Amino acid sequence: MNPLALAASWLAAAGAGATPTVTLSTVGLDGYPSARTVLLSRFDGERFHFHTDARSRKAAELAALPRATVTLHQPEHTRQLVVTGDVAAVTAPEAAGAYAARTRYLQVLAWLNDHDLAALPTAERRTRWAAFEREHADGLEPPETWVGYALTPLRMLFWEGDTEGPSNRVAAVRDADGSWSTERWPG
Ligand SMILES: Cc1cc2nc3c(=O)[nH]c(=O)nc-3n(C[C@H](O)[C@H](O)[C@H](O)COP(=O)(O)O)c2cc1C
Numbered sequence: 001m002n003p004l005a006l007a008a009s010w011l012a013a014a015g016a017g018a019t020p021t022v023t024l025s026t027v028g029l030d031g032y033p034s035a036r037t038v039l040l041s042r043f044d045g046e047r048f049h050f051h052t053d054a055r056s057r058k059a060a061e062l063a064a065l066p067r068a069t070v071t072l073h074q075p076e077h078t079r080q081l082v083v084t085g086d087v088a089a090v091t092a093p094e095a096a097g098a099y100a101a102r103t104r105y106l107q108v109l110a111w112l113n114d115h116d117l118a119a120l121p122t123a124e125r126r127t128r129w130a131a132f133e134r135e136h137a138d139g140l141e142p143p144e145t146w147v148g149y150a151l152t153p154l155r156m157l158f159w160e161g162d163t164e165g166p167s168n169r170v171a172a173v174r175d176a177d178g179s180w181s182t183e184r185w186p187g
Contacts, residue, residue, distance in 0.1 A: 001182050003156045003172035004045060010081055010158075011043050014074065023071040024050060026061040034061055040072065041098045047150035048083060049090060051098050053113065054147040062087050068151055078161030085153040095148035096141075107140045108132060114145075157185075 014020055020040045028034035034057065042049040048070050052058055062068065066088065072081040090098075099107060112132055117125055156172045169185040 003180055006158060007081060007156065008043060008045060010074065010079060013077055020072055024058065025069040026058050027065050027067065028061060029064060047152050049148060049150045051095060051146065051148045054145045059147060062149060070151055080159040082157040083151065083153045084155045085151050087149050087151045090148035090150050095146055098148055099142035099146055110146050111143045
């Protein structure tokens, strides 16, 4: 079993062009887990890509310890995929490509969603949003704060429900030589 190929087939089952959401878990600067939802921008066959703001907590946490877990839940297929591994920043052209593929709303959000705006009343936040939209009616380039990361898996857990029997879970672990060992686990 090739876990990378299996992950690709599970993601493909969501439909072409779908951008799944995943729970991204990092290690908080205080040692507690730190989790949030992000869009899984891409799986390139080897690495799981996500994008964010370089000033975010997750960026600081990844700078301190570049390890994370991405959890994908596919309720329509009663599946869960949990991927843990090492994280590295992607190149600027890769990040720019992901920005170009984002909706206009998310492109604007990447420009505006900072601490100063967050602290303002809703009406003022909307006024600034509308002004930005008016002033940037043409296409947007990514802001300097736009950053992408790619997670290279070390461990992958494939969980699948079975209406006629116990759920199935397969754990895949990457060995030192790069090959994968797999085991069936309960749970
Ligand atoms: C459905 C959904 C998708 C999201 N996608 C992203 C994303 O792709 N990138 C991102 O930085 N934040 C995304 N967010 C916001 C994050 O969950 C989070 O609030 C934000 O990134 C700040 O996280 P941090 O303070 O832990 O760094 C998304 C939220 C939701 C609910």
